[in-house]
Amino acid sequence: MRLPRRSELSEQQEDFLMEAPLDKPVLCVGPPGTGKTVLALYRAVVLNQKHNKVDLIMHSKLLNRYVERSVEELNLSVDSRTWHSWIYHLWAKGNGRYKIPQIEDWLPDFSKAVSIIKEGKPRNPQKMYWDHLIIDEGQDFPKEFYLFLTVLRHEQSVLKGRRPPSLTIFADDNQRMEERRNSTINQIQSNVPEATKYEITVNYRNSGPIAKLANYFYVGMSTGKPNIPKNAKGLMPQLRRFKTLDDEVSSVVNWLNNNDDLSAGIIVPDRQVQNKVVKAIKPLAEKRGFKVQKYASGNDASMIDFYTGGTITVVCDKSCKGLEFNAVFIPQIQAYKTDGANEDFFKMKMYVMISRARTYLQLSFSECEEAPQVVKMLPPEEYEVLQWKI
Structure with a gap:
């Protein structure tokens, strides 16, 4: 940090x-x-x-x-x-x-x-x-x-x-x-x-556009939404559709290639998706000289490096609280379930995951013939808080 x-x-x-x-x-x-x-x-x-x-x-x-x-x-x-x-x-x-x-x-x-x-x-x-x-x-x-x-x-x-x-x-x-x-x-x-x-009420971590997107998922808890500084400018977060998982993780490597002194975090819903993402991204990242590391609950955290540029950290959503990265990627969003029984907790997860990003945020899915159900939980394009590229 x-x-x-x-x-x-x-x-x-x-x-x-x-x-x-x-x-x-x-x-x-x-x-x-x-x-x-x-x-x-x-x-x-x-x-x-x-x-x-x-x-x-x-x-x-x-x-x-x-x-x-x-x-x-x-x-x-x-x-x-x-x-x-x-x-x-x-x-x-x-x-x-x-x-x-x-x-x-x-x-x-x-x-x-x-x-x-x-x-x-x-x-x-x-x-x-x-x-x-x-x-x-x-x-x-x-x-x-x-x-x-x-x-x-x-x-x-x-x-x-x-x-x-x-x-x-x-x-x-x-x-x-x-x-x-x-x-x-x-x-x-x-x-x-x-x-x-x-x-304490003012958001000092996120760019303005990222903070606005996070606030969309606020579910009315007593802590409230943070105030956004007026000068907190930045890029609008993106929702992207890719043909394959390889294309999806390549977008992470491409971003880091242009920002190799910075950090990238990938947040996934569970270990199954984590293992799949790590397997796909590791050869692509290492070919460019980048390091890929993963952490899941119960693992040894002492080997995780948060301070070296050109590092991609893949964590499950339950482990991401308190962390922050220059860029956050939330791939495979089709893996999230959003039935009525847990909609609020899905929103709370999105609130937390999105607010890990300082300046760049990308949500994405791949290998879907049509947009997954979870997309209906995201803000419509006309709200101008999420750029739809699907």
């Missing part, structure tokens, strides 16, 4: 860093592109300067990898990890070999965990204390997780005379990519009732 200097932050962003209390729960909400991850990092800077120990957690291994370089640039002293790693580590410190109860693999049963704490069963509850926890993409966490944190913040066996540990949550209702295991802003507030709420 391109980390702006502190002097480049907006007045609204700077107000948050100056005003948000450091010793109480804080909830910062904002739509895609408004700088939540940037503020999470600079809040960690402020806390470090006050000699606070900071834990920075997020849902995705890939996002954690994505912010590593920024953590180094800022010379931050933070423990940055996924939320699974953090919660299982925290529980182990207080409970030894007694594992946290689970509803299923990698989904703790926080209600039972709270009961265990209330019953005084942990052997070393004082070790389940943290100093300051920063949560990025907080909508990705189960609502019960926040109740669990609130209980720990006030449990005397944990505190042992210390002040309640602090908590900062960054979240966006618009970016819930799954129908399970997530929280709305209202649910977070209900389970962290002491939290002071702040809002």
Whole structure:
């Protein structure tokens, strides 16, 4: 990610860093592109300067990898990890070999965990204390997780005379990519009732045309749509039809050939499409000297390179939150299902995927005798937010 200097932050962003209390729960909400991850990092800077120990957690291994370089640039002293790693580590410190109860693999049963704490069963509850926890993409966490944190913040066996540990949550209702295991802003507030709420509203990531297209897929969540800076110019996003998949992926390689110092992201619906796209694009890209890399949930994210120009990164839609690329390509859109039962979640996925692109965006399909059903979910050409080339 391109980390702006502190002097480049907006007045609204700077107000948050100056005003948000450091010793109480804080909830910062904002739509895609408004700088939540940037503020999470600079809040960690402020806390470090006050000699606070900071834990920075997020849902995705890939996002954690994505912010590593920024953590180094800022010379931050933070423990940055996924939320699974953090919660299982925290529980182990207080409970030894007694594992946290689970509803299923990698989904703790926080209600039972709270009961265990209330019953005084942990052997070393004082070790389940943290100093300051920063949560990025907080909508990705189960609502019960926040109740669990609130209980720990006030449990005397944990505190042992210390002040309640602090908590900062960054979240966006618009970016819930799954129908399970997530929280709305209202649910977070209900389970962290002491939290002071702040809002950031201006989209600084996307060009104006890309931001307008993303806003088309807004489904009315409480975070709202971001404001678009008046000078945010750029190319209109495109919808393209290709004869074959090879033609489709060639368009990515051709764009990168003309912009080889930049990055390109390809976002796909699932691993099956991911493998098909990687198989098609890899020989074409490597012939031009470009690198192709892919990531899927559960893979090792440490090898993913977000900083070398001429790199094509292929990710599934569930892994793309928090990321950004100079150009984003969303191929094989015919693979998306848009029946009435999941139309809102399709729109939310489109909102998130589109807003990963800084300056160039292309949606496409191939090997279809007629336009796929999903095209009906896209804005008509007369809306002038998407250029139709089909």
